[in-house]
Amino acid sequence: MDRSGTSRALGRKRSARLLAVAGAALLAFLVSACGGGEEQNTVEPSAVSQEELTRLPDATTYGDLADAPLDPGAAPTGQVLHPKKDLVVYKAVNGEPFAKLPTRQMGSPTWVPVIATQGEWAQVLLPTRPNGASGWIHAGDSDVESARNNFVVNVNREAFELEITEDGKSLGKWTIGIGKEEHPTPMGRAYIIASIAETVNDYSPIVLPLSYHSDSHETFGGGPGTVGIHTWPDDSFVGQANSDGCIRVTQEALDELVKLPLGTIVNIV
Amino acid sequence: MLTAGVLLAPTASAAGGENSAFAISADGLLKISQTPYVDDTNGATEESVVSLDVPQNLLSLGVLNARAGDGYAKSSIADLRVSLNALPDLGLGLSQPLVAAEAIEASCEDGVASSSVAGASVAGIALDVAAPANTEIAVPGLASVTLNKQVTNDDGSTTVTAIAIKVNNLQSLDLASATCAKGDDDGGEPSTPPTTPGDDGGDDGDNGGDNGDDSNGGSGSQADEDGMAPVPTPVEAHLDVTG
Numbered sequence: 424m425d426r427s428g429t430s431r432a433l434g435r436k437r438s439a440r441l442l443a444v445a446g447a448a449l450l451a452f453l454v455s456a457c458g459g460g461e462e463q464n465t466v467e468p469s470a471v472s473q474e475e476l477t478r479l480p481d482a483t484t485y486g487d488l489a490d491a492p493l494d495p496g497a498a499p500t501g502q503v504l505h506p507k508k509d510l511v512v513y514k515a516v517n518g519e520p521f522a523k524l525p526t527r528q529m530g531s532p533t534w535v536p537v538i539a540t541q542g543e544w545a546q547v548l549l550p551t552r553p554n555g556a557s558g559w560i561h562a563g564d565s566d567v568e569s570a571r572n573n574f575v576v577n578v579n580r581e582a583f584e585l586e587i588t589e590d591g592k593s594l595g596k597w598t599i600g601i602g603k604e605e606h607p608t609p610m611g612r613a614y615i616i617a618s619i620a621e622t623v624n625d626y627s628p629i630v631l632p633l634s635y636h637s638d639s640h641e642t643f644g645g646g647p648g649t650v651g652i653h654t655w656p657d658d659s660f661v662g663q664a665n666s667d668g669c670i671r672v673t674q675e676a677l678d679e680l681v682k683l684p685l686g687t688i689v690n691i692v
Numbered sequence: 693m694l695t696a697g698v699l700l701a702p703t704a705s706a707a708g709g710e711n712s713a714f715a716i717s718a719d720g721l722l723k724i725s726q727t728p729y730v731d732d733t734n735g736a737t738e739e740s741v742v743s744l745d746v747p748q749n750l751l752s753l754g755v756l757n758a759r760a761g762d763g764y765a766k767s768s769i770a771d772l773r774v775s776l777n778a779l780p781d782l783g784l785g786l787s788q789p790l791v792a793a794e795a796i797e798a799s800c801e802d803g804v805a806s807s808s809v810a811g812a813s814v815a816g817i818a819l820d821v822a823a824p825a826n827t828e829i830a831v832p833g834l835a836s837v838t839l840n841k842q843v844t845n846d847d848g849s850t851t852v853t854a855i856a857i858k859v860n861n862l863q864s865l866d867l868a869s870a871t872c873a874k875g876d877d878d879g880g881e882p883s884t885p886p887t888t889p890g891d892d893g894g895d896d897g898d899n900g901g902d903n904g905d906d907s908n909g910g911s912g913s914q915a916d917e918d919g920m921a922p923v924p925t926p927v928e929a930h931l932d933v934t935g
Contacts, residue, residue, distance in 0.1 A: 474821045477810040478795045480770065484931070485740040485757060503921045505913050530736025530761040530927035532913035570915035570922070606934065620926035622734040629926050630933055637934045644932025645739065651933030668934035684921030685912070 466517045466542070468561040479523045482512060482558070484616060484632060484649045486551035490514070490521050494538065494548060494555035494612055499575070502537040503686035504545060504560070505568040512558035516544045522558060524549070529632065531617035534686035536572070537562075548688075550616040550634045552647070554609055576615075576680070576689040578670060580608055583662045585672060587679055595679060600660030600671035606639045608668050609650060613689045618681060627653035629681050633689055637668040652680060652689070709733040710849055710873040713765040713798070715741070715756035716772075720863030721779045722750060728758045735928030736761030749778045758870075761929070765870035766799040774865065782863055786833060788816030791855065796868040798854040803874035805852035807840045814857065825852075835860050849873045 471479075480486055492514055505526075512522040526533055528550055535547040538557065545562040548555075562569065577586045580601050587594045602608040613635040621630045624644075630653040637648040652670045660671040670691075672680065712731035718724040724746065728739035738759035744751060754771030775789040776782055784790065794811030805825075812819040815831045823839035831837050835858040843851045854868035912922050 472821075473808060474810040477797055477808045477821065478770075480755075481757070481766075481768070483738060483759070485738050485759075525766075526913075527736070527761065527764070529738065529931055530929045531924060532911075534921065568914055569919075571919050572921040602934070617929070617931075618924040618926045619929040619931055620735070621930065622928050623930040624932065626935070630931065632931055632933055640934055643934045646932035646934075647740065649931060649933045651931075653933065666935055681926065682923050685924050686921060 466544075468511065468513065469517055471511050471520050475520060476509075476511065476523065479511065479520055482522045482524045482549045482551050482556075483528060484550050484634075484636075485647045486522070486549075487553070488522050488549065488551045488556050488558075489553065491549060491551065491553070491556035491558055493553070494557050496612070497539050497546075499688055500537045500540060501571055501573055502540075502545070503534045503570050503572045503684060504537060504547060504562055505532055505534050505570070506560070507565070507567060510560045510566055512547075512549065512560055514558065516541050516559055518559065522549070522551070524558075524560060528685075529617040529619055531619070531685060533616075534570075534684065536614050536686045536688050548612070548614055548634055552636050554611050554613070554635045554638075556634075570684070572684045572686055574683050574687045576683065576687060578608075578689060578691045580610070580664075580691065583664075585670065585676060587683065595676075597673055597676035598662050599673075599676070600655070600663045600666055602637075602666050602668040603664050606637060606667045607664075608666070608670055608691060609635050609638055610691050611635060613650070613691060615652075615683060615685055615687045615689060617685065621653075626655055627677070629653070629677065631680060635691070640667060643667060653677065709760065710847065711760040711763060711765045711800075711871065713758040713760045713767040713800075713870040714866075715758050715767045715769050715868055716744075716753075717866045717869070718864065720859070721782055722746070722776060722863065722865075726869075728756060730758045730760045730765075732760045732762060734930040737930055747778070750774065750776060760870075760872075761927075763872060763874075764799075764801050765872045766797070767868045767870050768798075769793065769796040769868055772796065772867070776859070776863065779863075782859060784833065784859060786815050788813070790815060790859075791857070791865070791867065793819075793855075793867075796854045798852045798868040798870040800850055800852055800870040800872035803848075803850050803872060805842050805850045805870065805872070807852050807854035807868060809839075809854060812855070814855070819855070834858070845871070847873070 510524045511520045537545045539546040573590045575588045585599045586596045613633040619630045632649045632651045635650045640648040654677045655671045709732035714726035714729045717726040728741045730737040741756040752773045758767040772793045774791040796809050798807040808822045825842045827839040829837045838856040841853040841856045851871040857865040
């Protein structure tokens with residue numbers, strides 16, 4: 424199985440480009456051989472000045488990027504990326520910059536799921552409001568660490584069920600609790616943004632915050648209304664809609680969920 | 693009389709963890725405690741504030757943000773305007789806002805500090821995007837204006853303040869501050885110079901040259917030998933999720 428195929432493919436693209444600039448005759452040959460699409464695939468990001476960079480808001484769970492393109496719902500690629508430095512996030516391949524993606528989310532290394540690629544560019548989901556925010560980053564080897572992630576979590580609110588899958592195969596199902604009617608768990612394609620050993624709240628030793636936010640709680644406690652997955656001190660939640668939007672799971676389920684890589688997609692229907 | 697100034701409810705004590713950040717603080721006739729103040733006493737922490745209990749004619753803002761964790765701190769301000777002419781005892785009488793800025797940032801990573809500003813001016817004087825450390829600029833009517841103010845503290849930590857203003861002995865204003873300790877790694881990793889896309893060659897005011905992952909020993913930030921995403925290590929932090 425080729426688990427690092429994407430990364431190697433990116434490497435080949437770069438080699439092709441380097442060859443292309445080596446000679447005009449060769450360049451002409453490559454362009455005609457590869458067709459017009461290749462030119463767009465290898466486009467480098469346009470220059471972003473220091474001043475523009477300073478203006479760009481950080482993409483964290485505290486952010487609200489109203490201009491972000493929304494998740495188009497394309498099939499996930501199974502690839503996750505970790506930015507090695509703050510990366511500019513664009514609205515499209517070589518489009519308008521609108522945010523920067525920092526290297527950490529709540530102390531954990533940032534990993535974002537890739538939902539589309541175009542040459543060295545990757546469309547990734549973002550941890551900010553609004554729900555489903557996405558953006559394009561230039562994902563060259565010097566910019567990002569790339570990895571495969573074959574896990575997906577499926578949450579069915581109506582059935583109060585959470586399932587972990589690997590390569591589409593079910594690894595287990597658990598009964599969960601979800602948000603109450605007035606503060607529902609939001610529906611959509613979220614992902615795990617961090618793994619928190621919670622130091623203040625004592626309802627769950629580990630909290631897995633998701634990229635999604637409550638639609639009804641603009642803020643919650645001191646936080647920005649981030650929806651999370653965590654356990655609860657008693658089993659009053661099992662099969663109930665009584666949280667403020669979070670997904671409450673049993674300790675048994677949490678023990679499995681904490682092993683999932685950051686960037687793992689959580690489909691909530 | 694406005695000598696009582698404008699008092700905000702106190703936030704967390706400044707005597708917290710060794711990594712800390714705040715976006716704004718003012719002392720004197722206008723008093724604003726360090727807001728939002730975060731430190732790493734409870735692990736990684738972040739806070740955003742979109743309004744302050746300060747009269748609009750003195751101060752208006754977009755967003756203030758601060759975050760801190762093991763070996764790093766960052767604060768930022770978006771769309772700030774401070775005009776203290778409504779405090780007559782200060783004797784400012786500026787024709788321009790004391791400070792206007794589209795964005796101000798300060799960050800500190802493993803003891804290395806930087807700051808930058810965008811669309812920023814003090815008393816109408818435009819500021820450099822990324823000034824060298826401890827750049828003093830002369831502004832008529834103000835006692836001192838220091839850009840990218842960097843101080844090594846007694847405990848070895850570094851504090852950077854993007855803009856530090858003293859009007860006279862009655863008023864000071866600090867904008868975007870971050871304090872971080874030198875990471876406790878083996879010190880063997882090279883610090884990658886900033887390579888932000890399109891960097892104009894100036895001092896990188898952002899933490900584009902992040903080496904925080906190195907100070908984390910690379911834990912959880914690299915694919916395994918098979919190219920698979922790593923199992924995460926839970927990081928001490930505090931975030932109020934929606935229970």
